[in-house]
Amino acid sequence: MPPRLTRRRFCQVAATSVAAAPLIVPARLFGAQAPSNRIRVGHIGCGRIATGHDMPGVAHSGLADVVAVCDLDSHRAAAGRRVVEQLFAASRLPRPSIAVCGDYRELLARTDVDAVTISTPDHWHASLALAALRAGKDVYLQKPMTMTHAEGVRLRDAVAKSGRILQVGSQQRSWGPNEQFRHGCEFVRSGRVGQLQRVEIGLPIDPTAPDNPEEKIPPNLDYDAWLGSTPFAYYTEQRVHPQHDYSRPGWLRNESYCLGMITGWGAHHFDTAHWGMNTELTGPLRVEGRAEFPPNRIWNVHGAYHVELTYPGNVRLTVSDKLPNGIRFIGDEGWIFVSRDEQTTTASDPASRPTGLKPLDASNPKLLEPQGVTVTFPSSLSHHRNWLECVRSRQAPLAPAPIAHRANAACIVSWIAMKLGRPLDWDPQAERFVNDDAANAMLTRPERAPYGALRLS
16 A cells, blocks of 8 residues: 555544544534635646546536646646635635645545545546545545446445545536537427437547656656556556646546546536436446557557447447537437537647537527427536535535446446457446357456455445
8 A cells, every 4th residue: 555654543543534524514514604614625636637627627616626636646646635625715714724645545534624635647536536535524526437337336335335426527517608519408308309319429639659668757756556446557758647747647548447438528428418318327238339449558449439339229329430420319200319519628639620510500590499309407506516516405416426337337338349359248237248248258357465445335
């Protein structure tokens, strides 16, 4: 384990923290909006998504103070504190006192942390979220929910057992100011396209590059802990994240830490597709896929790909890099298309295929008329604020664990089909492939000791 905190000391402070924390919600969160009643948040991970999305989302919510930041890279941890201080200063809010941690267990053991955001590489999502739940914290977890399907089942069940609030960062459910994803799904669920027949998802892909040679591990990075449960591999900046800026990190292009765009952006679009299809708590029945996988050891996530999934009611879902970035719902009376206002999340995202369509578009403008909508969903222009409101109210957030797990599972099932290159039958109730041991073996992964989510009881 990382050497900064001994097992004995961790058990002592963690036990004290959990014992001191009420079962569901701290009493201090009720009452007037005084500083003492604000939700106290700790950020785990201080990289590109944290500083550009999660930290601003929490700081601008008006409901929370940030009291701690944590990163395995001490330079990024220190920079994370500066980012939060600047955000609060720009909002003319009192600048909170922020602790800097190099070990997530130090942050989770703090009794002054009510909730955490987790903005780390995908292979750490499940372990950190499970540890946070055990420490009595509510959680905002970046997508995809987990790296493997087995981790997703474990985390979903742990959330239900704990009674904590977990929101997954599927922020298309809170996309503003036009809320086109919500409106698009309301129109489809209200029958505007008639009988739904097909759905199309378009996603970009990440480029590859030859492997860089081994480099000296930076003294500011706890590299063994960064690798976590994944197999040991030599350090090169190409594998981890840039040391001098916040451009697109290499880990997004390595299958030990991320499955590629099929989960990286696919988690968003599958979630929207499930929302519009009314399949949020189930999954496909059959999947067939193909993909190009580069031979490189480092940037080895999929390139061009095509996946076909069959859902209940014989609805066909096609996912491909050749389609316009977004989701198109096609019925016997027309189609509705929905996409983001801009085709990137950050400036360093790969370019997407132009859509030639409006963020909310249809085969006939009449399909988008607001009158007569029969199915409506809750509205929120801030995914982080929705999470924090639910931390107070103890109501389910817009992207809770059961729904996020099913979207992520569809992504993972698609990736397995892409790897195997043959048709697979999926049982969404049992959450297993039908009579296919090779495919089922890919629903989990070996874990390098002493790390790993499945080692957590």
